[in-house]
């Protein structure tokens with residue numbers, strides 16, 4: 001048996017088309033255009049690629065993109081001052097500070113400085129706390145995108161056994177919270193988990209967010225399970241020529257695809273969804289801040305997943 005390939009690229013395109021439609025409607029009916037500010041500190045090549053692709057897609061859906069590219073030597077105080085300005089700027093609906101930040105800057109402090117209602121990453125403690133206590137909040141993009149892929153693949157998730165490998169604040173923990181909110185039975189595994197292969201084999205839904213190339217093996221996957229591979233790892237690809245690289249996930253894709261019912265590829269899986277949900281969150285934040293109802297498309301996703 002070969003698994004269904006979950007097409008994150010196509011799902012992300014559909015989501016962006018829905019966002020573009022809503023942006024046009026808001027402009028026509030309410031006379032404003034949502035704006036997303038993305039802040040990049042330093043010259044990390046991968047971060048630069050992500051930030052420019054975020055800016056491009058922001059403009060493609062009809063929103064305003066505000067880019068701040070700061071020198072690697074930018075002080076924490078200067079960054080906090082910029083965030084203060086963006087918080088106060090009425091043209092800015094969403095603020096994203098690209099991670100990782102240079103070592104001399106305290107990321108936690110920076111994330112807490114972002115106004116929670118503009119925190120389109122969903123990383124602020126207020127939004128984390130709201131998610132954990134069942135209140136409405138902006139939700140981290142990668143887990144939210146993963147949930148949308150699960151909804152498209154499985155429909156209702158209630159009662160399913162879900163295992164999340166990884167417990168970071170940006171992926172593992174919020175992913176587990178969302179699966180719990182969707183009435184799954186959730187296990188969070190990490191580097192101290194005993195007999196990880198056996199824990200993974202219990203999963204109807206297996207989410208890998210580890211940061212180790214092809215870490216999850218084919219025989220860790222329960223036959224028919226749905227596998228969400230969050231990992232993005234750039235590795236050498238000598239088969240493509242000397243010095244060439246390629247992207248692989250945290251799952252041994254070829255082996256897992258023999259066993260799983262459905263699986264996300266890398267690239268083309270969770271990654272594109274992350275940017276699409278970022279645009280979705282910006283739209284939601286823009287509506288929320290003006291007291292407008294959440295766009296119907298997102299209300300429907302939330303209803304299907306969480307009620």
Ligand SMILES: NC(=O)C1=CN([C@@H]2O[C@H](COP(=O)(O)OP(=O)(O)OC[C@H]3O[C@@H](n4cnc5c(N)ncnc54)[C@H](OP(=O)(O)O)[C@@H]3O)[C@@H](O)[C@H]2O)C=CC1
Nearest residue numbers: 142166167168171190191209210211230231232270271274
């Ligand atoms: N597709 C997308 O849009 C995004 C992709 N990513 C990718 O997702 C992956 C995870 O990212 P992130 O959560 O930030 O990574 P972190 O490094 O912050 O967290 C990794 C987690 O994996 C766990 N882990 C590490 N080694 C093992 C092991 N041997 N066995 C079991 N668990 C282990 C760690 O456990 P412990 O806590 O015990 O140390 C930790 O909880 C990366 O590949 C990253 O590139 C990230 C963000 C967005």
Ligand SMILES: Nc1nc(=O)c2c([nH]1)NC[C@@H]1CN(c3ccc(C(=O)N[C@@H](CCC(=O)O)C(=O)O)cc3)C=[N+]21
Nearest residue numbers: 050097098099100121141232267268269271272274275
């Ligand atoms: N504040 C903050 N928010 C983030 O959401 C955030 C961040 N910092 N720092 C880095 C990680 C990583 N991340 C990705 C986004 C898109 C792809 C993506 O589009 N990937 C494509 C391939 C891209 C390529 O070819 O390089 C794919 O998987 O198909 C991947 C990873 C967001 N992150």
